[in-house]
Amino acid sequence: MKTIPVYLEDSYAKEMDTRIAEVLPEGGNRWRIVLDQTVFYPMGGGQPTDQGVLTSEDWTGDVYQVMMRDGEIWHYVQAERVPAVGTAVHGILNWDRRYKHMRLHSAGHVVDFAIHLLGYSPKPLYPTKGEHGKKPYIVYTGTLGKDITKELEEKSNELVAKALEFSLAFVPLAQLEKDAIYLQPGLPTNKPLRKLTLAGIGAVADGGTQVKNTSEVGRITIPSVTEADGMITVTYAVA
Ligand SMILES: [Zn+2]
Missing domain, CATH: 2.40.30.130 (Elongation Factor Tu (Ef-tu); domain 3)
Structure with missing residues (x-):
């Protein structure tokens, strides 16, 4: 059932x-x-x-x-x-545990939107996966040829400081294709998809739990952005 x-x-x-x-x-x-x-x-x-x-x-x-x-x-x-x-x-x-994971997950999206705003995604970097548990990171395919750690941390915290609203809505795939900054491959075509919007910035398809406002995420640190074998791994953390 x-x-x-x-x-x-x-x-x-x-x-x-x-x-x-x-x-x-x-x-x-x-x-x-x-x-x-x-x-x-x-x-x-x-x-x-x-x-x-x-x-x-x-x-x-x-x-x-x-x-x-x-x-x-x-x-x-x-x-x-x-x-x-x-x-x-x-x-x-166990709300303390969930809320921590929610903040970490939303923080990952703040970092991802920041990479987009800086002009690095969906090209040359394309997001492939993220982990939002004990050692959070996001992996992109593509190469940069330069270190973006500092500008990424600054842009991410700019979005936190602006206290922007996250909102969720179920929409048809066609709508998401119009609204999203990128679409993950393999999204189901036979049912409405959940769209995560960061106010004034953009949208992505997402099925996880999210905070309502970037201010709940708090200060984000980017310990490293590393490049290997055509992949970029961005590690991040919240307080
Ligand atoms: Zn997500």
């Missing part, structure tokens, strides 16, 4: 009331639970998994990992037992 991904509509939803749709034993005191809807972000797109707790009237389970497979969102839970399918449960995110 497909899970309704509440986090796609509202990155700030911290709690939810939902129902258990499916339970599978994982061995020992570990279980895999599918819920009707969820605020838990499943690991993916470079953003780490959410964690938190699920409770029912007489039960508590620790959610230690969340994964998405074919539209089903699996909550990996540690507990002595789990309630039956159909039981109403309440879920609460």
Whole structure:
């Protein structure tokens, strides 16, 4: 059963009331639970998994990992037992963890928009992937032939200082093709896509959780921009 991904509509939803749709034993005191809807972000797109707790009237389970497979969102839970399918449960995110990851993820997009504003993307650099966990970085294909570390850090913090709004909307692919500064290859064509817009700057397709304003990201540092084998790796950090 497909899970309704509440986090796609509202990155700030911290709690939810939902129902258990499916339970599978994982061995020992570990279980895999599918819920009707969820605020838990499943690991993916470079953003780490959410964690938190699920409770029912007489039960508590620790959610230690969340994964998405074919539209089903699996909550990996540690507990002595789990309630039956159909039981109403309440879920609460570990918000400190999520908010840190949200800020890191949005910071990655600030850096990416800064690279675009400086005129380096989508040419000669084209973004290929990002990691927004413990050691955040973004990888681009292409070459620069010069060090952009300092100007990139300055431009990124200029966007933070301007306190620009991030907004999210579901749009058809044709709309995204018009609005986005670049499009990742392989985007689905049969459903609306989520567009992330940085006010006055541009838009990209994105499925992760985001802060509402660049001021929430705080000061960004760019420890390194390194070039190897036709790829540029930009590392970044937030306080
Ligand atoms: Zn993203």
